[in-house]
Amino acid sequence: MPDEPGETPRLDVPAGMFEDIEDLKAQLAALTAEVQALTEGGEPGEAPDDAAAAGGESDDGTDEDEWQYPPFILLLDPPQYDDEMRALIEWVECVLVPGYLAEPSADARWCPEWFEHPVAIARLHALWLAWQELTDPASCGYTGPSVWHRDHLDPALRELRSSHGPFAGCTKNEHQIDHRLPGIVPSAWRGAGP
Template sequence: MATDFDLYGTDTPAPVAAGQGAEKEPGLVYGSAEEFLHEQLLPTYVRSVTVKSAKWCIEWYFHPEAVSRVAALWRSWEHLRLDPKTGMSVWWKDHADHHMRVLLDPQGPFYNCDMKEHRYPEHLEPKKAPAGWFPDVRALQA
């Protein structure tokens, strides 16, 4: 009998190799961060998005921070869905709630966009630190 969790790929057992009894590495439910965003994250993480309370950009993929956070959400979901005890709770508490709060923050990565139009954000401009402050650790490993 299927549970509600089965509908969302959260109760998927790891496949067993035929005749071996050994567990194989389970496959991914979603093939990309974008597929995960459209099919899992946004349909389940429903919020009121207004200019004052939250911001979203319909062209979210033009925001490197958003892409990185959505990819992190996807990968952590793929890993934690395999924990039948507290995996989803951990994912919501430690990953979804954290990253979505940052993504939707009016001062977050979509601060310059509105629901209908993407506007490229202004990037922070760093100044190089004085020589020697941040040595290349790769050279120390050699």
Template sequence: MSDPDTEAEDGTEGETEDAPELMYDTLDAWFSDFLAHVYARDLGQSRVWCPEWWLHPEAVYRLDALWRSWEHLRLDGALGPSVWLRDHLDPHMAQLMSPDGPFKGCDHERGHRRPRMSRLPGDPPDGFF
């Protein structure tokens, strides 16, 4: 009988690969020790940032995706960094730092200046789905 944890993609039994060890244990460690240094930008009207980014659910979700994709792609020394920059970092940071993005209304020095929307409006009527 085969163990689904050790079954290879072709249906044969094989070795279970251990997940590679993370370079950073947490999102905040990766942000502070890596991203904040690598992606330094002038901030102003065309780029918005919140020093309390962890209070923005979309920012946490995007930055977590960036951290996890970086941890995976850093292991591919040939193309991993370039793929990560092109396919992950640049599009996510453009969305995060957009003047109309999740940090709209925030100031990179003072943090939040006005309340933000807590969720998108739109609850379907009961029984619609």
């Protein structure tokens, strides 16, 4: 029987198509923002600095959350740095180390005192931020974990564990911290707890 006027037609759509559509919407929104930034003379990914954007209002007058960039951990001051480090340490020690780091070797180094290496902290924090975004099916669909492995985990581990990476001076029996910047070790590792 044909559909009657005003009645919503029944559509049989494969379940995965909805995730694909949401991914396309997110990509379109990102490209639109990039084009807008470029046409207004800004840099891609840069938040617009016109009065409406700074006030958090859109063109239709509704309030929107102001765009916030993810924190770069090495630029944070206490207590934000300490909070971010506690969360990063938990993720590295509970997810990354047991799941992805086999026995260290000369070709695949790892330092159990990684938190004393600022370059390692920066790379692992970036890896963790990507993991948070790409393991959430609501924001990236079901291909997010694959993208995280290919685009984030594999390159980060290659750099961290290489013979010229931040753990180059660390061996199984010796930890080399001569290159550590003073005052970077988080208070979380000095016995301060939540």
